[in-house]
Amino acid sequence: MWPWGHLAVAYLFYTISIRQRFDRPPSTLPAIALAVGSQIPDLIDKPLAWNFGVLPGGRTLAHSLFVVALLAPAVLLVSDRLRHRAIGVGFLVGYGSHLLADIPPAVLSGEFAHAAYLLWPVLEQPPEEPVAGILDAILHYYTLGAYEWVQFGLFAVAVLAWYRDGMPGLELVTAPIVRRFGSRS
Numbered sequence: 001m002w003p004w005g006h007l008a009v010a011y012l013f014y015t016i017s018i019r020q021r022f023d024r025p026p027s028t029l030p031a032i033a034l035a036v037g038s039q040i041p042d043l044i045d046k047p048l049a050w051n052f053g054v055l056p057g058g059r060t061l062a063h064s065l066f067v068v069a070l071l072a073p074a075v076l077l078v079s080d081r082l083r084h085r086a087i088g089v090g091f092l093v094g095y096g097s098h099l100l101a102d103i104p105p106a107v108l109s110g111e112f113a114h115a116a117y118l119l120w121p122v123l124e125q126p127p128e129e130p131v132a133g134i135l136d137a138i139l140h141y142y143t144l145g146a147y148e149w150v151q152f153g154l155f156a157v158a159v160l161a162w163y164r165d166g167m168p169g170l171e172l173v174t175a176p177i178v179r180r181f182g183s184r185s
Contacts, residue, residue: 001101003039005151008158010038010097014090015161025165030090032169037094041102050131057125058137059117063099066119071095105147 001009011026014034018026026034044062049055061067072092079088104114116123131137162168 002148002151003042004155005148006038006042006098006101007035008151008154009101010034010094011158012154012161013097014093015165017093026090026168027086028168028171029084030086032172033087033090034094035169037091037096038098040095041098046134046137049128050137051133057117057128058131059102060120060125063102063117064120065099066122068096068099 011031011034014031015026018024041062042058045055045060046058049058049060055061075088075092076085079085079091099118102117104111107115113126116125
């Protein structure tokens, strides 16, 4: 899944959950933590596999449930100590949604080897096509098929939901600009 697909899945799941539970849109800092969490597994695994050859594949270490089992309590402990549990929860929802969104549709037809990354290093990964770095992956490895167009659609729906939610997180970018240059209304 492309980065915007991961972000879309995470945001849609999160905003629906927050609205159902608290009857309000997501708050700024948890929404930003969610966005970061939705990208972290790929930001760790892909460079370590594709650029540095340290990992056997782009879905291994940070995509493993063993890492999640260590990460989740640590994130919750730190966020509780800082009295910002919602930020920790946002990050973990983003991280967890990334792992689930990476499960390919083939798993539904019984091809479970494609979800073996969830139990890496205990389960061996299916072989990956060789990738000569991130740029090579963007230019050659990924294709634009129906699955990718669905991701674009999900991203469009997520942007609309984010807009409806008041664009949480955008104020962290715009507020310093307005302070610096003032409002031109």
